[in-house]
Amino acid sequence: MSKILTVFEVAKSLRLGWHNWRASTRLLSMKTQTAHLVLEDGTKMTGYSFGHDHSTAELVGYPEALTDPSYRGQILTLTYPIVGNYGVPNTQELDELGLKKNVESDRIQVSGLLVQDYSSEYSQWNAVKSLAQWLQEEKVGSYYFSSNKVEITDPNQRNLVAEVSTKDIQVFGKGNPIKVVAVDCGIKHNIIRLLVKHGEEVHLVPWDQDRMSLEYDGLFNSNSPGDHSLVKTRIQNVCKPVVNNHGYGIDSESLPPGWSPLFINANDGTNEGIMRSTKPVFTAQFHPEAKGGPTDTEFLFDAFISLIRKGKEGSMASVMPKKPVVSKVLVQGSGGLSIGQAGEFDYSGSQAVKAMKEQNLKVVLINPNIASVQTNKFGTKQADSVYFLPITPEFVMEVIKVERPDGNLLSIGGQTDRQLFSDKLMEINE
Secondary structure (H helix, E strand, C coil), X not given: CCCEECCCEEEEEECCCCXXXXXXXXXXXXXXXXXXXXXXXXXXXXXXXXXXXXXXXXXXXXXXXXXXXXXXXXEEECCCCCECCCCECCCCCECCCCCEXXXXXXXXXXXXXXXXXXXXXXXXXXXXXXXXXXXXXXXXXXXXXXXXXXXXXXXXXXXXXXXXXXXXXXXXXXXXXXXXXXXXXXXXXXXXXXXXXCCEEEEEECCCCCHHHCCCCXXXXXXXXXXXXXXXXXXXXXXXXXXXXXXXXXXXXXCCCCEEEEEECCCCCCXXXXXXXXXXXXXXXXXXXXXXXXXXXXXHHHHXXXXXXXXXXXXXXXXXXXXXXXXXXXXXXXXXXXXXXXXXXXXXXXHHHHHHHHCCCEEEEECCCCCCHHHCCCCCCCCCEEECCCCCHHHHHHHHHHHCCCEEECCCCCHHHHHHHHHHHHHCCC
């Protein structure tokens, strides 16, 4: 991993950046400066800075990623365009637990975030400011005027865990029946929310807290940034690790006896979590608290509760949900020919069908649009059965009765599909 700069070498001449910036409460009102990102290996990239003018690097991004303590001191790179187009919500708003509702910690944690394109205009119902305004307020993300002197720094030489950890013990969900000590090595707010949601009284303690003097039913060690070899106190006190971080991983081949992989990445075969074979201990390399992200691994919080109830004799294998047997999947394709549900979702639907066929699954498709790729009659990656019917509760239920699929793939058919799914969830109070 390349070491990063604490300063930018910046061209001294000012000029307009990628956009025609104009003064407005909804637009970024400032002149952009040409800036150079220089890596330790000599790689030099030229761009434009729009953040605060007395900090470390060019920053753009969104609330959850920017405030994730796991990214402390790192440069984050986003691969999608028009970053900033939905602005920034109220970052000071609190939820019922007293945690900041729209962000994952009390401040921006990254030292740099690179994007291909920044959108100076934003539009979102809950936005209160532009991304650039937020960066300026927090004095994050720009450049340093320099002629040719460049200072290189490696954030992994610092104890980043100590920088992001709480300094005092805090209690959330007071009165809940299960007491959990959460060691704050860079915990995200949504982890605390989900622990409380699952019936736990959470005692958040500093990273170097002596756990031997505490009483608890379960111990939760949070995600953390940086090089763990610098965090000797935490390593000495640890007895139930939970999350690794973005910069380091585990070699499954190096696991000692009694440990085994819990999750393996299907794309590159890397380790995504480990577990003790006969003890109630497990880890996750990813973020099951899903903020932001999919919620399909929230079951790990249920597994954590189950292990606590089973006591010292419990094991992860005994509480993991059984893998379902799936042979046929119903894909709800796009709705009628209107904006937000038709042609623009044809690609996602056709790719979903292709992915299911590559898993040797039988695919049933509902799609009223005969002029789409996903409803093609011929091809090795096409659906086995196609119903040219409207996406309505009545028709979908009739197809389900006839086909009896093992699963229903949602959210790729546009507004009609998603509204149908939302209505059904409300019917069962989910």
